[in-house]
Amino acid sequence: xxxxxxxxxxxxxxxxxxxxxxxxxxxxxxxxxxxxxxxxxxxxxxxxxxxxxxxxxxxxxxxxxxxxxxxxxxxxxxxxxxxxxxxxxxxxxxxxxxxxxxxxxxxxxxxxxxxxxxxxxxxxxxxxxxxxxxxxxxxxxxxxxxxxxxxxxxxxxxxxxxxxxxxxxxxxxxxxxxxxxxxxxxxxxxxxxxxxxxxxxxxxxxxxxxxxxxxxxxxxxxxxxxxxxxxxxxxxxxxxxxxxxxxxxxxxxxxxxxxxxxxxxxxxxxxxxxxxxxxxxxxxxxxxxxxxxxxxxxxxxxxxxxxxxxxxxxxxxxxxxxxxxxxxxxxxxxxxxxxxxxxxxxxxxxxxxxxxxxxxxxxxxx
Amino acid sequence: xxxxxxxxxxxxxxxxxxxxxxxxxxxxxxxxxxxxxxxxxxxxxxxxxxxxxxxxxxxxxxxxxxxxxxxxxxxxxxxxxxxxxxxxxxxxxxxxxxxxxxxxxxxxxxxx
Numbered sequence: 213x214x215x216x217x218x219x220x221x222x223x224x225x226x227x228x229x230x231x232x233x234x235x236x237x238x239x240x241x242x243x244x245x246x247x248x249x250x251x252x253x254x255x256x257x258x259x260x261x262x263x264x265x266x267x268x269x270x271x272x273x274x275x276x277x278x279x280x281x282x283x284x285x286x287x288x289x290x291x292x293x294x295x296x297x298x299x300x301x302x303x304x305x306x307x308x309x310x311x312x313x314x315x316x317x318x319x320x321x322x323x324x325x326x327x328x329x330x331x332x333x334x335x336x337x338x339x340x341x342x343x344x345x346x347x348x349x350x351x352x353x354x355x356x357x358x359x360x361x362x363x364x365x366x367x368x369x370x371x372x373x374x375x376x377x378x379x380x381x382x383x384x385x386x387x388x389x390x391x392x393x394x395x396x397x398x399x400x401x402x403x404x405x406x407x408x409x410x411x412x413x414x415x416x417x418x419x420x421x422x423x424x425x426x427x428x429x430x431x432x433x434x435x436x437x438x439x440x441x442x443x444x445x446x447x448x449x450x451x452x453x454x455x456x457x458x459x460x461x462x463x464x465x466x467x468x469x470x471x472x473x474x475x476x477x478x479x480x481x482x483x484x485x486x487x488x489x490x491x492x493x494x495x496x497x498x499x500x501x502x503x504x505x506x507x508x509x510x511x512x513x514x515x516x517x518x519x520x521x522x523x524x525x526x527x528x529x530x531x532x533x534x535x536x537x538x539x540x541x542x543x544x545x546x547x548x549x550x551x552x553x554x555x556x557x558x559x560x561x562x563x564x565x566x567x568x569x570x571x572x573x574x575x576x577x578x
Numbered sequence: 579x580x581x582x583x584x585x586x587x588x589x590x591x592x593x594x595x596x597x598x599x600x601x602x603x604x605x606x607x608x609x610x611x612x613x614x615x616x617x618x619x620x621x622x623x624x625x626x627x628x629x630x631x632x633x634x635x636x637x638x639x640x641x642x643x644x645x646x647x648x649x650x651x652x653x654x655x656x657x658x659x660x661x662x663x664x665x666x667x668x669x670x671x672x673x674x675x676x677x678x679x680x681x682x683x684x685x686x687x688x689x690x
Contacts (some may be wrong), residue, residue: 426605430580433603437582452636452669459638463605527641529680534648537608539643549669 215555219567220414221479222494222559224421225566227407230474232295233422236411239439246259246270251431252422253296258389264361268383269294271354272305275345289378296422300393303362303383304404314370314377317547318343320352321381325365332360350388364393367401371563380405415484423548424478424495429466431460432480453549453573454489460542461569467538470564485572492555492570502558502565509569513553520548546571584610585634586601589617594625594657602641605626611644620649630663631672633690635664642677649681658684665689 228234236393237250237545243493250266276290276339309317327335336356359366368381382401386393411419418439420432440455463478469476497505524544531540547554555570585602589595604610618628630648637645649659653680661674671687678685 424594429605430583434580437601449669455636456638459603462637463640466605475677514585525676525680526677528642528646532680534645535608537606537640538641541642545639 214557215570216489217483217485217492217570218557219572220556221481221494221568222557224419224481225494228295228421229298230422231295233294234420235292235294235422236408236416236419237292237435238290238318238412238417239435243356245435245438246273248347248431248434249273249292249294252420252428253294253301261387264385265303267361268303268358268385271358272303272383274305275354276305289373289412291408291412293404295399295404295551296387299386299388299391301385301387301396302399302404303385303552304380304401304408305382306378306380306405308373308376309379310376314379314498317355317368318370320355323366324352324355324359327359329360332356335468336360364398367398369401369405371405382512412510417484419479419481421479422466422475422477424462424469424476424480425467425471426529429462432462436462436482450488450573450575452481454491456549457546457571457573458489460546461491461571464542464569465493465495468495468498470498472496472563488572488574490570490572492544492568494566494568497558497567500565502560502567505567506558509543509554509556510549515549517551520544524548532550550574580604585637586598587614589614590620590686593625593629594621595631595689597631597633598601599631601635604638605640607638607640607644610612611641613650614648615651616671618648622651626656628652629660629663631660633662634670637673641654642673645677646680649677649683659684660688662688662690 233252246269251267253265276292289308291306295302339353362383362385364384366381371378380401382404384393384398422428436455436458437499439449465478469478479493481492483490524541527544528539528541543554550571550573552572552574557568559566582604584603585598585600588597596617621628656669665669674687
């Protein structure tokens with residue numbers, strides 16, 4: 213029987229089957245991540261487009277950092293998302309704002325969206341020269357710049373949230389130079405609000421679907437590294453388990469994932485559950501020998517802790533005689549540290565065998 | 579290359595010591611540790627012993643395999659390993675002990 217967690221991954225795989233990449237992020241928002249996130253937007257965009265993406269991601273991140281740092285309640289609702297579709301990159305953000313900010317934003321955004329690029333430029337200059345901007349960018353310079361750089365109207369919506377509002381906005385950017393996006397090409401923001409809210413409700417902290425070649429895998433590891441300290445309050449043991457599980461599973465995809473049209477497509481997700489954290493991955497596998505993989509995992513699942521330690525050491529020793537990056541002990545190692553079973557499912561479709569793996573990292577109590 | 583994922587490696591010839599510190603979590607550990615292996619081989623062609631001094635806060639399984647290969651070069655009395663770990667970190671201590679079991683090399687454990 214497929215576990216609920218794995219089923220969720222397979223549903224998302226289906227839902228995002230037309231996306232080149234998608235990222236959902238609900239963690240620490242610090243400016244230092246912007247570059248890493250930009251590298252996950254991926255693809256071979258031209259330099260000018262890359263620069264725009266970089267600018268927009270940094271700007272959206274800064275807005276979250278700026279508005280979401282005061283109260284816990286607010287941080288819990290902060291979401292950043294990025295979807296790369298055929299010719300469009302969508303950058304999405306959601307955070308809580310109070311009524312005053314809501315009124316101000318509503319007024320500015322509705323005005324900005326009536327202006328064309330030339331008018332936006334004029335407005336930007338006039339605010340700069342009049343010196344009307346405050347510390348928090350009250351004059352909306354950031355918003356104007358977002359509208360200018362994305363070259364599209366800013367999609368936004370406000371949803372009531374206690375006494376405040378959840379402010380959602382989305383920037384749509386053409387990833388092909390000189391090609392304009394029509395309204396028909398765009399995903400309506402309501403659709404993305406639905407998707408990202410659902411991820412948040414499912415306690416997803418991080419979700420990525422996209423390429424897992426080395427550069428992207430490394431970007432994921434960096435994000436995981438910075439966040440692990442905050443995911444768990446319980447010191448070294450829990451942090452190690454979450455981090456180590458993430459590293460080994462991400463690198464497994466990088467190493468064993470099947471490259472299709474120049475991309476090693478995979479999924480990585482980290483979620484909070486009542487029992488602890490849960491990491492789940494999905495990818496097409498290079499090997500067609502799926503029964504060998506099934507056998508390998510079910511064997512690991514069967515043995516007890518003491519045997520696991522023995523098998524781990526024996527396998528590491530034997531494999532160290534072979535010249536390759538693969539130590540062949542990753543799953544064994546995770547199984548013995550987490551002391552939970554490896555959930556897995558292999559399905560077959562037109563592109564090959566798709567392996568989903570999941571593992572619970574139970575909260576370690578001292 | 580992504581520095582955040584790589585250890586700091588230093589080989590001090592004057593005292594025959596290879597220092598590996600920080601994190602070691604690259605996917606292509608084989609390529610990365612090739613230089614270290616060559617250093618050890620070169621040094622041992624003119625000298626008796628090499629000390630490998632580990633001071634890591636994290637390493638992945640691909641790195642563990644490379645550590646076994648490095649350590650196996652100093653088996654049979656051709657050196658020793660120093661394994662530094664944060665005093666309260668049982669996991670890192672134990673991961674060092676496991677390497678010790680797998681090779682015939684003297685290990686010195688230092689809690690820091």
